[in-house]
Amino acid sequence: MIEVNQLSKRYGNFLAVDSISFEAQPGEIVGLLGPNGAGKTTTMRMLTGFMPPSSGTAKLAGFDIFEDSMEVRKRVGYLPERVPIYPDMTVQGYVTFWAQLRGIRNARKQVDAVLQVVNLYERRKTLVRNLSKGMRQRLGLAQALVHDPQVVILDEPTIGIDPQQVIEVRESVHALGEKHTVLFSTHILSEAEQVCDRVVIINRGKIVAQGTPATLRKQLQPGTHIYVQIGGANATTAQKLLGDLRGVERIEAQGDGFTVRTKPNMDIRADVSQRVVQAGYTLLEMRPVAMTLEDIFLDIVGREQA
Ligand SMILES: Nc1ncnc2c1ncn2[C@@H]1O[C@H](COP(=O)(O)OP(=O)(O)OP(=O)(O)O)[C@@H](O)[C@H]1O
Ligand SMILES: [Mg+2]
Structure with missing residues (x-):
């Protein structure tokens, strides 16, 4: 139509x-x-x-x-x-x-x-x-x-x-x-x-x-963000540590830890924990960050603007 x-x-x-x-x-x-x-x-x-x-x-x-x-x-x-x-x-x-x-x-x-x-x-x-x-x-x-x-x-x-x-x-x-x-x-x-x-x-x-709202969410959401907190590491250290892992797109400070943004449908959690431990740091927390469609929207729009 x-x-x-x-x-x-x-x-x-x-x-x-x-x-x-x-x-x-x-x-x-x-x-x-x-x-x-x-x-x-x-x-x-x-x-x-x-x-x-x-x-x-x-x-x-x-x-x-x-x-x-x-x-x-x-x-x-x-x-x-x-x-x-x-x-x-x-x-x-x-x-x-x-x-x-x-x-x-x-x-x-x-x-x-x-x-x-x-x-x-x-x-x-x-x-x-x-x-x-x-x-x-x-x-x-x-x-x-x-x-x-x-x-x-x-x-x-x-x-x-x-x-x-x-x-x-x-x-x-x-x-x-x-x-x-x-x-x-x-x-x-x-x-x-x-x-x-x-x-x-x-x-x-x-x-x-x-x-559709549902497919947009599916396309963009799964495993695309994880929150990681590493004992003794700031975002700069994290960037050095994790920046070259396969699938990592961006690392941003957030609270005491930071958010790692990956390519869609990539689960990098095993790689992250391995890299952190091998480098002699402690992995204090690691969890997927659920995104609302609003987050996805702001993220897409923000990324374009940057
Ligand atoms: N007649 C015009 N001459 C020159 N630039 C224009 C004209 N109309 C719109 N623009 C520019 O084109 C772009 C798109 O404008 P448009 O009004 O289509 O956006 P919009 O998505 O409707 O925004 P809003 O949510 O603010 O209504 C803007 O940068 C605007 O400044
Ligand atoms: Mg308008």
Whole structure:
């Protein structure tokens, strides 16, 4: 339903999106996860036809975003980062206005239905200016859904709203996945994990990992970090001692010991204990460090930044 193929965007000399490729199957919820400036909004603006790519292609519902941008726009709903708000309209008026822009006749039924979906029907007579932030965000969602698009693209729909409303927006996004294909961006990993079928992690314009939350964890987690404490050794000594062991990537001081980072799926514990003892030191502690998906994310992003 969404096919992105080596898509890039350059602003002047700056490469904001660097040859990214990913897919979303019909009915899938895909999370675009990345820190500030990663290129999430830029990607979404290209996919929704607001901005041409510098190179690469993408198809939505079978239509090329550049060649068939009108067809794409008919089939995509977009909640931008900053929702344009018309404060003096009522909730119902605002969504009706968008429905008319979308060329929907007999908009009344559609508008009421979509207001039910985002849980604003009771507020349909309220002026937009009097809505809370979370309600405004849901109104933005209504605007994105009113033409019943096959693909829904949501740019950080939960940003700047309180935890209770975040839950409501997440639930709405989750419900959307039953009928629509959803791409939504966030910089909060736990959110991507909770809501998405698949996560695409993007940093500095590049995809650094992608997969289901479970596979991402599996790929990146096992045996990749161990905590070691050696009697009488600081990180420099440890570096000298262990730095050239097969599979060791990095050694970092942590508390009284340090964390040894290895290549994925390597168990270096036997080598570590042997080397430490042979060098005449004492191995006081050694244990694998369980990483949450959040740690993995920060680690990947941090490594890229370094
Ligand atoms: N119109 C523009 N002109 C020049 N540079 C831009 C423009 N828009 C974005 N950028 C730059 O491109 C990079 C990616 O920006 P983008 O807004 O896509 O990131 P993002 O992942 O959405 O970040 P955030 O989480 O802060 O919303 C940033 O370094 C940004 O400064
Ligand atoms: Mg953004």
